[in-house]
Amino acid sequence: MAEKIPKSLNEIQTEVIATDLLIIGGGNAGCFAAYEAKTKNPSLRVTIMEKAHISRSGATAAGMDAINTFIRTDKGETPEKLVKWSRAQVGGGPIREDLALSNAELLNETVELLEEWGLPIVKDEDGHYKLRGRWDISIQGEQLKPIMAEKAMEVGAQVFNRVVATNLLMDGDRCVGAMGFGVRDGKFYVFHSKATIVSTGGACGIYKSPVTDYSGAHHQTWMCPFNVGTGYAIGIRGAAEMTSMEQRWIAIRTKDFCGPVDTISVAFGCMITNAKGERVMEVRYKDVGGDKAARFYRLNAPMTEWLEGRGPTYVDTTILSSEEAKDLREDLLNERPSFVLFLASRGHDITKEPVEIYGSDPYIVGGHTGSGYWVDMKRMTTVPGLFAAGETAGGNPNKFVGGCAVEGRLSARGAVDYIEKTTLPPLDTKQVEKEKERVFAPFIRGPEFDGVNPMEMEERMQRLMDEYAGGIHQFYRMNEERLDHALKNIKMLQDQTKYLYAKDIHSLMSAHEVSDRLDVAEVLVHHLKYRKETRWPGWQTRMDYPEVDPDMDCFVESVRDPKTGEIKIFKRPFKQLIPGDRTKA
Amino acid sequence: MPPKVDREKCDGCKAEKESLCEQICPGDLMTLAEDKKAYCRMPRDCWDCMSCIKACPKGALETRIPYQLGYHVAKLIPMMGTNTITWTCIDINGKVERFQYINRGMLD
Numbered sequence: 001m002a003e004k005i006p007k008s009l010n011e012i013q014t015e016v017i018a019t020d021l022l023i024i025g026g027g028n029a030g031c032f033a034a035y036e037a038k039t040k041n042p043s044l045r046v047t048i049m050e051k052a053h054i055s056r057s058g059a060t061a062a063g064m065d066a067i068n069t070f071i072r073t074d075k076g077e078t079p080e081k082l083v084k085w086s087r088a089q090v091g092g093g094p095i096r097e098d099l100a101l102s103n104a105e106l107l108n109e110t111v112e113l114l115e116e117w118g119l120p121i122v123k124d125e126d127g128h129y130k131l132r133g134r135w136d137i138s139i140q141g142e143q144l145k146p147i148m149a150e151k152a153m154e155v156g157a158q159v160f161n162r163v164v165a166t167n168l169l170m171d172g173d174r175c176v177g178a179m180g181f182g183v184r185d186g187k188f189y190v191f192h193s194k195a196t197i198v199s200t201g202g203a204c205g206i207y208k209s210p211v212t213d214y215s216g217a218h219h220q221t222w223m224c225p226f227n228v229g230t231g232y233a234i235g236i237r238g239a240a241e242m243t244s245m246e247q248r249w250i251a252i253r254t255k256d257f258c259g260p261v262d263t264i265s266v267a268f269g270c271m272i273t274n275a276k277g278e279r280v281m282e283v284r285y286k287d288v289g290g291d292k293a294a295r296f297y298r299l300n301a302p303m304t305e306w307l308e309g310r311g312p313t314y315v316d317t318t319i320l321s322s323e324e325a326k327d328l329r330e331d332l333l334n335e336r337p338s339f340v341l342f343l344a345s346r347g348h349d350i351t352k353e354p355v356e357i358y359g360s361d362p363y364i365v366g367g368h369t370g371s372g373y374w375v376d377m378k379r380m381t382t383v384p385g386l387f388a389a390g391e392t393a394g395g396n397p398n399k400f401v402g403g404c405a406v407e408g409r410l411s412a413r414g415a416v417d418y419i420e421k422t423t424l425p426p427l428d429t430k431q432v433e434k435e436k437e438r439v440f441a442p443f444i445r446g447p448e449f450d451g452v453n454p455m456e457m458e459e460r461m462q463r464l465m466d467e468y469a470g471g472i473h474q475f476y477r478m479n480e481e482r483l484d485h486a487l488k489n490i491k492m493l494q495d496q497t498k499y500l501y502a503k504d505i506h507s508l509m510s511a512h513e514v515s516d517r518l519d520v521a522e523v524l525v526h527h528l529k530y531r532k533e534t535r536w537p538g539w540q541t542r543m544d545y546p547e548v549d550p551d552m553d554c555f556v557e558s559v560r561d562p563k564t565g566e567i568k569i570f571k572r573p574f575k576q577l578i579p580g581d582r583t584k585a
Numbered sequence: 586m587p588p589k590v591d592r593e594k595c596d597g598c599k600a601e602k603e604s605l606c607e608q609i610c611p612g613d614l615m616t617l618a619e620d621k622k623a624y625c626r627m628p629r630d631c632w633d634c635m636s637c638i639k640a641c642p643k644g645a646l647e648t649r650i651p652y653q654l655g656y657h658v659a660k661l662i663p664m665m666g667t668n669t670i671t672w673t674c675i676d677i678n679g680k681v682e683r684f685q686y687i688n689r690g691m692l693d
Binding site: 121123221256330 | 633
């Protein structure tokens with residue numbers, strides 16, 4: 001559509017929407033939050049603020065081929081066992097076992113809801129959900145996102161598509177909504193709400209992707225590149241406490257085109273091999289579990305093979321029959337269809353040649369690892385009135401699709417209880433005007449402004465983080481001096497956001513995306529600096545502190561002072577609720 | 586790696602206020618040019634999720650692998666049915682494969 005660049009703020013219309021519950025981000029967790037809130041109390045006004053279109057937004061836009069966690073009680077599995085496994089997957093933690101247990105207890109009925117809504121879940125001969133690993137079940141999830149979105153609309157959530165969140169709306173220390181702008185209509189939006197759930201998804205694009213350089217395919221990433229960490233950034237700027245940001249999610253992926261590896265290795269039994277044909281995990285990593293080792297080992301091991309001269313690395317698909325190879329590609333079509341196209345573009349018969357694997361760029365995704373808001377059992381953050389769900393909620397890793405949906409429901413229950421005890425204070429118009437000015441500043445500067453375009457700044461930041469804060473091109477390794485260099489330059493970039501200009505509303509969105517990513521990157525580097533040990537090799541490798549430090553068996557936390565911008569870092573103790581060896585599943 | 590637009594087939598979704606690819610793209614990348622044909626405003630930023638390909642009522646969009654990553658030319662064409670999806674995949678040697686399965690509803 002034709003866009004007019006406004007010359008002054010007065011030309012920009014402000015929409016104020018009063019509501020009971022605001023959900024920022026209508027992805028998996030957001031849709032489930034809307035469903036739960038409306039089911040608990042149909043008279044509540046529930047509003048979803050969505051950056052894209054909820055039918056195909058966020059991490060599950062392309063679909064999904066599995067739900068990675070389901071508790072087969074008929075096989076003797078229990079919520080406690082799932083939490084034990086989750087803890088082992090992050091090397092024994094620390095994890096929030098209290099959150100994880102309450103999540104696991106609601107997991108199965110939530111997955112069953114998805115089936116009721118129309119998601120095809122594959123069954124075995126006995127009519128149970130068919131396992132493809134210990135916890136994973138196969139789905140034909142090409143329509144997963146539209147199914148969830150339709151349910152959110154059906155229960156009566158009011159959806160604002162194409163509205164980007166830029167900051168929380170505060171009443172003193174309490175969150176009373178959020179502000180943002182419309183990428184289609186160019187309006188400034190103020191959502192004034194009794195409670196707010198932040199469920200934007202995590203942060204991709206803080207680091208350079210390994211494919212970026214040579215194809216112009218800047219978004220050849222595993223995580224959704226449109227999830228830029230806004231959910232974390234608004235909380236960081238709003239003085240919310242963040243936890244475990246240093247526990248980065250980095251996965252081993254298919255090389256040159258970021259496709260899933262677990263689908264190939266876990267579901268189809270194709271193991272990791274190196275150039276010499278050795279079974280890498282069995283030969284060198286037997287002591288940490290071999291092919292069943294925690295995920296960071298399964299990332300770090302093949303990358304170490306490359307470093308030590310035994311690359312390339314593969315998943316050995318040559319064990320598959322042509323029928324199995326077709327089934328595998330059908331699974332891939334449900335989650336990452338373009339990877340099937342990639343194989344076709346190489347004329348690659350996977351039964352004859354193995355599939356090459358390599359590490360991804362690092363992501364901050366609390367649905368996978370522990371990064372995100374510190375929350376209480378109601379899923380309220382340390383900011384009253386603000387709840388977190390999905391990838392933004394910290395301390396509880398390995399949630400994936402099923403667990404993030406559960407968190408949506410649990411955060412809605414917490415928010416509904418909170419709403420009953422509260423009223424909406426008057427709108428702080430001064431704060432609204434100040435944010436409007438900040439939001440549209442790159443636009444008002446206009447396309448002729450002698451400044452910086454968002455893409456240039458993004459690429460500068462991504463290279464900085466890649467080289468100095470443990471990206472893929474440095475095999476995820478880092479040390480104190482490099483982190484200091486990263487931090488110094490992040491501060492420079494943050495200061496230079498005042499030179500950002502936007503030529504249209506899309507690039508206004510990009511300007512805010514890079515600013516948000518910088519705020520997440522800054523906190524991330526502080527966390528990486530504080531953990532002076534190597535607890536999760538690959539995810540967090542400190543070359544200057546290569547061993548585990550028993551004193552760091554705790555959560556690393558941070559709060560940014562909104563007045564000074566100073567970031568305070570501190571510890572919280574780990575509480576073990578489920579007894580036993582923490583590194584054993 | 587933006588979707589390739591067949592400008593003969595694309596009619597800009599005349600009946601819609603916004604073309605379906607513009608409505609659905611999770612990255613706000615698809616839009617209409619002045620001549621009302623779809624294009625990708627930031628080719629480098631496409632995630633290859635294929636949401637626009639599935640949404641296009643004219644079959645005018647196609648995801649392509651950039652030459653730096655894959656050889657010329659492979660195709661993957663989804664066809665959306667009622668509760669089913671059918672994919673046709675053609676590799677660089679001309680080998681055609683079809684995948685058809687249920688994407689909505691309960692499985693036995």
